[in-house]
Amino acid sequence: MDYKYLLVLNALCQCLAENPREALESPLISDLFKHYDVKVRPIYNYSEPVFVTVGLVLRQIQNLDEIRQSLKTTVNLQLFWKDEFLTWNESNYHGISKIIFPYNKNIWIPDLIIVNEVNTPGMIGLKDAFVRIYSNGQVFVWTQINIETYCEINTKQYPYDEQTCDIAFSKFMTSDDIVKLQPRINGIDLSFYAEIAEWNVKNNYVTPRLIQINESVDSLNILSNYTRIKFSITLQRSCKLCILNVILPVLVLAFLDLLAFFVPSESGEKTSFPLSLFLTLAVFLTIITQSLPESVDGVSYLGSYVTFQLAASGITLMSAVISLQIHYGAHCSTRMSKLLSFADCLEQFGNRTALRKKHDSKSNVYDLQDLKREQEISKEVNVEAETKFKNVSAQFDRLMFIVILFCQIIALTIFLACVFF
Template identity: 30%
Template sequence: MPRNVTSLDPFQVGIELYLMSIDEINELRQTISIMAFLEVTWKDRFLVWEPFEYSNITSINVKVKDIWTPDIVLESTLDKQTALIETCGNAIISSDGSVIVWPYGRYTVACKIFVGQYPFDEQTCLFDFLSWTYPSSKLVLRSTSTEITKEHYQENGEWTLTRGKVVIERRPYGDYAWDHVTFTFELQRKTLFVVMNIMLPIICTAFLNTFCFILPSDSGERITLCISLFLTLAVFMTIVNGALPESSDEVSKFGLYLGLQLIGSGLSIIATVLSLYCFHESDHRPVRVCIQLFVKSMCIQKGYQMHQQHANIEVNANTFGSEIMDTIDERRKINKCLSNKSKAIHHVPQITWKMVSCALDRFCFIATIVWQIVLLSVLLAVLIS
């Protein structure tokens, strides 16, 4: 039966939470769901009896619908806002008027997810219980514990519960104040899965961009390699963004790193196209002075020319060798030709477009290595700090 609660005699209602498991943390919806049961206690002076008058019975088990219950609700829940104490449940009543009920279920509330440090992020989620219609002058909420009881808790595979604390506070609302019992969950993401299956593949794929400038230009596979790496990074970026909330309030540091790597991969494609264009350019077209200075600054001229001269000598030697007819005159011709070609090494020919292509590849190779090291160092410093 209902009871009138006067301001002179407020009800004292105790709430304890026994956590069973963290069921789900949905980053996209920004919600947290737990399995837990509450222990709600209070004293009803209208339910007091003398045990010796009733065969020494000190406690009874009755239906909740047959007694008065406080209208305790969970704030910020995504479910229907109803009283947590269901009328179809049971309550244990002691002879001194003490009443205990244990509501059990899956509780889901909104929880702001901060993804700036993903996947090394820490989250704080609140489960706030209050009376829906009774202010503090009529109903006082309390909790005897300061930490969430984890006696029945089963560890979550994705999140670690670092701490669970209980906060009791009184908040003003209009002309009245309302008691709140807040259970705070401090959670830390377990990073092993994300590091092994997302971070390491992305970092390795990004470093492969440096090898695009080592692959010979005449191999015909440079553009294919660059585009394949670009598409791979784009797929990983889709996976990472799909696991994070669509919010503009905060940007994930790791997502920013991945975006910069995608931009770097696109620039690598452009640099590779320019390098191949220079490689296949006609040697009859003159090279500008500024480009020649760039080639010299990359230390390409001397090494490239000596390599080309040795290659020409070997080709000519093989050609002459195939035509040897075991005659003394022909052997002398070959020796004379090799001598003339060796002297040509000391001659410094004009800079060609193939040398420009080689210089561009060397510059991009060095720049890409520096780019990868700087980005990775900044990422680790930001995430781990």
């Protein structure tokens, strides 16, 4: 018997040597959960509420979807409360002060939900949570979850916009007289936050809010209080990429659009240059407009400014066509020439009529000297008209350049004022 006893004792010692912690915690866990009921509130005085402290640790911002009006984040949820049924004397269990184990619906937890979750609100998933219980009954639950919450987004001031999104926690059924929520700290813990290129966290805060719900049935009038904890985070968009990829190319195209007024009419590029510029701007603006965020509150100021640039390029192209019409409009046969130099045409027509009358009065006998004189007069009139039309075309280009430049300055000023103020 002594030999068998020594073998058993030796095996037990080896087991303790290989896995001493688990061997010591096993009887503690067995005693704690022997008569434990997860459906019963962990408090002896049933008239008192269980105070649950909620903490939120932001790990990463996955995406802020302007179209769906939603925010996807990765967070660590921290829950603290005291379970009066899970206490023990440390001296009776080899000085063990705390135990840690994965959550498997083996302890009571509050019925927390995320109120503004995009998916159907329900109990917070704790399948990957870990539980830490101290000897005085203090319970700490830690889990990491990916959530998508509604966020009202205003992109009017894109790319210098700021968005404030909320993550609201509340209880599903239990009122404040049963379970009462309170925030751990006055804000979101950013100790483990991994920054992203597009968004910067500017501010965060916590707002507890008391909501009264009338739960009356028939003649009963029952008002229940529900505490809702709202974690708010203010995000500021990083505009460096937008400046390099969108704003700077638009300003360069706007500058090139103004240079179209300095292209000479005789070069043959008076319309081809603004036309190619207009097509380039149209294609480019189509691409960047698709990248601009959409919002339910209308088009952003940058989107409006981009649309204005396309309209200004179209006006420049039309101005080039009109300038060419004026430049080569010395003949009275064109409608544009008649509109722009009606008096000169009348004068030229009068001279030619007088010559024809003189020709008819000589009984169809052409005088060579009169014919040469007529040709010289015609050349002088044509040269004078061409010079006048060229001057008018140059003045028209100068006028349209000043008008477009003035409109560009006003549009840029309004855009900057709307974005920054």
